[in-house]
Amino acid sequence: MASEPTQRPDYFFKRGVQSSVRLNYNHWLMKELTGYLIHPAIPANKPDLWVADLGSGTNIWALEVAAHLPETARIDGFDISGDQYAPATSRPSNLHLHIQDCFKPFSSEFVGAFDVVYARFWLCLVNNPDASDLLKNMISLLNPGGYLQWLEPLPLSVRGVHPSAEGSNTAIDRLVSHLHKPTENKTYDWIGKLPELFCEQGLEVIAADRILFPKHLRHAWHHSLLVAFEDRAQGDTPSDNGEDQKIWISQLMEAFANGSYIDSPFICVVGRKKSC
Numbered sequence: 001m002a003s004e005p006t007q008r009p010d011y012f013f014k015r016g017v018q019s020s021v022r023l024n025y026n027h028w029l030m031k032e033l034t035g036y037l038i039h040p041a042i043p044a045n046k047p048d049l050w051v052a053d054l055g056s057g058t059n060i061w062a063l064e065v066a067a068h069l070p071e072t073a074r075i076d077g078f079d080i081s082g083d084q085y086a087p088a089t090s091r092p093s094n095l096h097l098h099i100q101d102c103f104k105p106f107s108s109e110f111v112g113a114f115d116v117v118y119a120r121f122w123l124c125l126v127n128n129p130d131a132s133d134l135l136k137n138m139i140s141l142l143n144p145g146g147y148l149q150w151l152e153p154l155p156l157s158v159r160g161v162h163p164s165a166e167g168s169n170t171a172i173d174r175l176v177s178h179l180h181k182p183t184e185n186k187t188y189d190w191i192g193k194l195p196e197l198f199c200e201q202g203l204e205v206i207a208a209d210r211i212l213f214p215k216h217l218r219h220a221w222h223h224s225l226l227v228a229f230e231d232r233a234q235g236d237t238p239s240d241n242g243e244d245q246k247i248w249i250s251q252l253m254e255a256f257a258n259g260s261y262i263d264s265p266f267i268c269v270v271g272r273k274k275s276c
């Protein structure tokens, strides 16, 4: 029996300068982590390649992809809000931006139009029952033979590591629990199951890469996590005035400075829409 759809979480990050800097920082961190913008298994050398960036944010991925592809390629960014979009004067003419809820059907002009569809960091926006619906909608954009590339952290695999084997730290324990399940209604199981979900929706899985955070980028990822907590538009509960969170963030900074760290793997899944 199909499970009941849950209330989808709202986007709970702010959209100011710090939020945009965080998205850009994460982009370059992910590029350093993976070593690519478009996965090397995806043939991206067609001069008239059509690429879609879903949840385009500050468009940083789309802008960099546009800078690397010939001007004859076309890149479309979709986001529910254009507040963080790059101004027209900083965009190439082959980058087209749209306001679109990616959980809702796309306009017919985009259906079956794209060679590459790209998604990243949807974890805060998706619960198990929504993942297949979102995936179907993403796949609707692909032409036959087109590729979907989806990169996510694997929060259920996160663990805290301490300088001594028997060590522990309350603030780190709280962070790990929060990353495993931030709220009662939140489920992250869908992320580890992305390869199966791709198959269920008829995609041929070309790659399902589990990526470990290398030691030299650990500290940078800690900064991203801390800024993400500072960047939330509201706390976990209506009565949360942010004080508890500020104390927690300073405890985490101390724990990181004392050598504890978060082991946080990622997954990049690439699927190909079958041609027939």
Ligand SMILES: C[S@@+](CC[C@H](N)C(=O)[O-])C[C@H]1O[C@@H](n2cnc3c(N)ncnc32)[C@H](O)[C@@H]1O
Binding pocket: 011, 023, 026, 027, 054, 055, 056, 057, 058, 061, 078, 079, 080, 081, 084, 100, 101, 102, 103, 120, 121, 122, 125
């Ligand atoms: C999905 S993340 C990705 C950010 C960026 N592309 C990256 O890779 O780091 C955040 C973006 O998703 C957008 N977003 C949230 N809900 C959305 C929805 N239902 N449809 C489309 N975009 C959405 C937010 O407005 C925000 O710009």
